[in-house]
Amino acid sequence: MQVNEYKPLIVAFCCNWCSYAGADLAGNNRLAYPADVKIIRVPCSCRVNPMFILRAFQRGADGVIICGCHPGDCHYTSGNYYTRRRMAALFSMLDFLGIERERTRVEWVSAAEGAKFAATMNDFAQKVAALGENKRLEDLRCKK
Amino acid sequence: MLKCSLDKIQNLFAEISKSAKLYLPVDGKDGGASYGEWSEGVEWSGALNTTKSPKDFFFPQTEDLMAFKTAGKSIEIIDTRSESEDFVVFGVRACDAKSFDILDRVFLSEPQDSFYAMKRKHGIIVTAACTKPSETCFCQTFGIDPASPAGDISTWKTADALYLQANTEKGTALLEKLGAILEECSDDAVNAQKEKTAAIMQKLPLKDLNTDDFGGGKTQELFNNPAWDELSQSCLGCGTCTFVCPTCQCYDIKDFNTGNGVIRYRCWDSCMYSEFTRMAHGNNRLTQKERFRQRFMHKLVYYPENNDGLFSCVGCGRCLAKCPISMNIVKVMKKIGGNKGE
Amino acid sequence: MQKITREQLIEKASELLANGTVSCVLGWGAGEFGYDVTPTVFKTAEEMKTGFVFSDFCGANFSKYLVAKTQKTEGKILVFLKPCDTYSFNQLLTEHRFDREKVYAVGIPCEGMADISKIKAICGEGISSITAEGDTFIVTTLYDDEPIAIEASAVLAERCVNCKSKKHVAYDELMGEDGDVLDSGRFDEVARLEAMTPDERFAFWQNELSRCIRCNACRDACPACTCEKCVFDNPKSGVENKSPANSFEEKLFHIIRAFHVAGRCTDCGECSRVCPQNIPLHLLNRKFIKDINEFYGDYQAGAEVGSRAPLVNYTTADLEPGEVFNREG
Numbered sequence: 001m002q003v004n005e006y007k008p009l010i011v012a013f014c015c016n017w018c019s020y021a022g023a024d025l026a027g028n029n030r031l032a033y034p035a036d037v038k039i040i041r042v043p044c045s046c047r048v049n050p051m052f053i054l055r056a057f058q059r060g061a062d063g064v065i066i067c068g069c070h071p072g073d074c075h076y077t078s079g080n081y082y083t084r085r086r087m088a089a090l091f092s093m094l095d096f097l098g099i100e101r102e103r104t105r106v107e108w109v110s111a112a113e114g115a116k117f118a119a120t121m122n123d124f125a126q127k128v129a130a131l132g133e134n135k136r137l138e139d140l141r142c143k144k
Numbered sequence: 145m146l147k148c149s150l151d152k153i154q155n156l157f158a159e160i161s162k163s164a165k166l167y168l169p170v171d172g173k174d175g176g177a178s179y180g181e182w183s184e185g186v187e188w189s190g191a192l193n194t195t196k197s198p199k200d201f202f203f204p205q206t207e208d209l210m211a212f213k214t215a216g217k218s219i220e221i222i223d224t225r226s227e228s229e230d231f232v233v234f235g236v237r238a239c240d241a242k243s244f245d246i247l248d249r250v251f252l253s254e255p256q257d258s259f260y261a262m263k264r265k266h267g268i269i270v271t272a273a274c275t276k277p278s279e280t281c282f283c284q285t286f287g288i289d290p291a292s293p294a295g296d297i298s299t300w301k302t303a304d305a306l307y308l309q310a311n312t313e314k315g316t317a318l319l320e321k322l323g324a325i326l327e328e329c330s331d332d333a334v335n336a337q338k339e340k341t342a343a344i345m346q347k348l349p350l351k352d353l354n355t356d357d358f359g360g361g362k363t364q365e366l367f368n369n370p371a372w373d374e375l376s377q378s379c380l381g382c383g384t385c386t387f388v389c390p391t392c393q394c395y396d397i398k399d400f401n402t403g404n405g406v407i408r409y410r411c412w413d414s415c416m417y418s419e420f421t422r423m424a425h426g427n428n429r430l431t432q433k434e435r436f437r438q439r440f441m442h443k444l445v446y447y448p449e450n451n452d453g454l455f456s457c458v459g460c461g462r463c464l465a466k467c468p469i470s471m472n473i474v475k476v477m478k479k480i481g482g483n484k485g486e
Numbered sequence: 487m488q489k490i491t492r493e494q495l496i497e498k499a500s501e502l503l504a505n506g507t508v509s510c511v512l513g514w515g516a517g518e519f520g521y522d523v524t525p526t527v528f529k530t531a532e533e534m535k536t537g538f539v540f541s542d543f544c545g546a547n548f549s550k551y552l553v554a555k556t557q558k559t560e561g562k563i564l565v566f567l568k569p570c571d572t573y574s575f576n577q578l579l580t581e582h583r584f585d586r587e588k589v590y591a592v593g594i595p596c597e598g599m600a601d602i603s604k605i606k607a608i609c610g611e612g613i614s615s616i617t618a619e620g621d622t623f624i625v626t627t628l629y630d631d632e633p634i635a636i637e638a639s640a641v642l643a644e645r646c647v648n649c650k651s652k653k654h655v656a657y658d659e660l661m662g663e664d665g666d667v668l669d670s671g672r673f674d675e676v677a678r679l680e681a682m683t684p685d686e687r688f689a690f691w692q693n694e695l696s697r698c699i700r701c702n703a704c705r706d707a708c709p710a711c712t713c714e715k716c717v718f719d720n721p722k723s724g725v726e727n728k729s730p731a732n733s734f735e736e737k738l739f740h741i742i743r744a745f746h747v748a749g750r751c752t753d754c755g756e757c758s759r760v761c762p763q764n765i766p767l768h769l770l771n772r773k774f775i776k777d778i779n780e781f782y783g784d785y786q787a788g789a790e791v792g793s794r795a796p797l798v799n800y801t802t803a804d805l806e807p808g809e810v811f812n813r814e815g
């Protein structure tokens with residue numbers, strides 16, 4: 001008998017220079033992380049506009065994670081510093097509106113950290129799964 | 145004339161809601177009133193009127209028209225209409241009751257708007273006479289008597305009772321269902337209230353505002369009036385006036401991509417918006433002055449021209465109360481019409 | 487209640503019009519009922535004598551109008567700025583939204599503006615006249631034989647109850663005396679919400695935002711919202727919408743709007759003033775301001791021209807987004 005276990009849909013925005021390569025490394029090393037993590041490659045983590053995050057939730061994401069180079073290592077020198085400030089403010093606002101704070105995260109993953117990428121995704125997916133489906137930022141029209 | 149004592153009004157609401165969903169103005173925490181569904185314990189607001197007009201019941205701000213699903217090269221069209229059930233809108237003021245006549249002429253003329261028509265068929269309007277009009281009220285400018293509201297059933301609230309009178313078959317049928325709660329009575333109390341309200345109407349600051357300078361055929365005369373520049377100069381271009389207005393009827397039809405299909409819906413549009421009536425070639429009203437002028441020319445000239453002189457304003461005063469910069473149809477009428485109303 | 491009078495302002499404007507310093511005046515135009523004031527451009531002193539008004543209902547912030555008016559007007563525009571308006575004025579200058587050379591700014595003191603809905607909550611509909619006598623409003627209505635006296639402090643607009651500053655941060659000329667930056671309780675309500683559980687906060691905002699009719703008045707009145715084309719008006723953006731189709735879209739609009747002005751919002755309070763549904767939108771902006779102050783040090787947008795807004799700035803030692811919540815415990 002097939003058990004329908006709830007699996008959260010995770011959208012991961014990964015910067016082209018570090019985190020996406022980190023995800024690649026995780027794959028090359030055959031490190032397991034949930035298949036429901038959908039990676040969207042962005043030039044830099046600071047490319048991620050708050051609108052991207054909300055739209056991901058609208059279209060059915062249960063959690064959104066942004067991965068970029070470690071502070072100081074940005075390919076564009078300072079992009080991830082901006083990400084850090086913007087996301088701190090945005091996540092705090094989402095929390096202020098009563099949206100679960102565990103549904104959003106920022107993580108710094110370098111190109112050499114395939115293991116960290118897999119571990120981060122496993123941990124994040126687990127935390128989001130514990131919350132259950134995204135109800136507070138859902139758009140019913142987008143449910144199948 | 146029938147009456148129901150005010151201490152039994154909750155019983156009256158309970159009785160009505162047995163046969164149909166009952167909506168009535170309720171007070172919000174923010175101080176404004178809005179329509180809400182009645183359930184036990186819900187009190188009828190004492191506010192003069194709701195912030196949003198009851199046109200929402202028949203012409204909702206957002207309404208799904210149909211949906212599409214695609215699979216490969218085939219496209220499935222899904223009818224999203226649901227057969228409406230009867231509902232009662234209680235406590236509608238005379239101005240808003242008149243607004244339905246104005247909307248009817250748009251939506252019920254051929255080809256009929258089936259979404260609107262269905263809701264009109266199922267909706268029963270119970271009006272409530274005004275006793276304390278606001279300084280922003282000018283319904284009498286458009287020939288509306290706030291003490292004798294239209295609707296399927298008219299009601300008058302006095303200190304101790306609610307008086308009811310059916311005006312249509314739908315109204316009579318509803319009153320018959322209410323049976324024992326109502327008792328027969330004379331018209332005296334209602335007539336006394338009407339007289340009192342009529343006296344107040346003569347004291348309203350906008351009582352002398354009239355429509356003599358407006359109506360069909362005035363387009364050439366009013367369109368190029370230089371005063372439009374001045375009147376529209378501080379308009380923010382927001383949609384407050386159009387969205388609180390009981391007679392504004394413009395809408396947009398849009399497609400929403402759900403990621404696995406498309407929902408086609410319509411939503412209120414505002415002639416104040418830069419995207420209003422945007423077409424392939426661009427926009428036909430490029431400045432806020434043109435958009436502003438469109439709104440008032442539509443209400444005071446174009447609409448009456450096409451509808452036997454009926455103006456598309458009912459004087460409810462919502463735009464007077466809600467415009468962020470306090471620019472409104474009264475100021476326009478006084479300036480453009482040279483009508484000082486004093 | 488206001489200490490400066492209509493006559494003083496007309497005199498000042500007449501003088502500046504007469505000596506050619508300015509070509510027109512951006513001021514408040516009288517309405518029908520004494521409280522419905524419309525921003526108006528006056529070209530002559532005569533026009534001002536008939537149509538200009540200055541009262542306790544002149545809350546409109548003129549700063550944003552300068553963006554459009556300075557492009558259309560020949561010569562300088564005289565603008566009267568209340569202390570809170572001067573912050574928006576500076577912020578717009580920081581963002582190069584209008585030409586400073588085309589504006590002659592006269593700072594005027596403000597004792598706080600009244601909120602007509604608060605007055606109506608006390609005396610009901612049917613107001614025939616409102617006059618200010620000292621710190622009291624005398625209101626006559628159609629339904630009360632005797633005039634009603636209302637303490638001005640009881641009907642102050644929300645933003646004036648929590649006035650952040652009586653100090654003018656920009657002007658060419660100042661009328662009356664300058665005040666100080668005040669120690670306001672403007673973050674108290676934000677703190678109260680923060681202390682709630684997430685469920686309570688969600689319920690609170692769900693209820694407030696559900697009233698949104700998407701009239702865009704908050705955006706269109708906001709001096710920080712001066713984009714030529716808003717993303718929500720652009721059919722190609724994918725999020726353009728003219729109505730709040732469901733609770734997601736209500737949140738989307740207000741979160742994105744508040745975020746877009748975060749670090750640039752001077753907390754002038756126009757958004758809440760103009761909202762026809764009385765949604766406390768200023769709380770969203772104040773949440774960002776409070777956070778920014780706590781995370782990155784005190785910052786007041788518009789306090790000076792040219793300052794770098796916190797969200798377009800950084801230090802290498804900034805806190806991590808994940809630490810935001812740990813700090814609060």
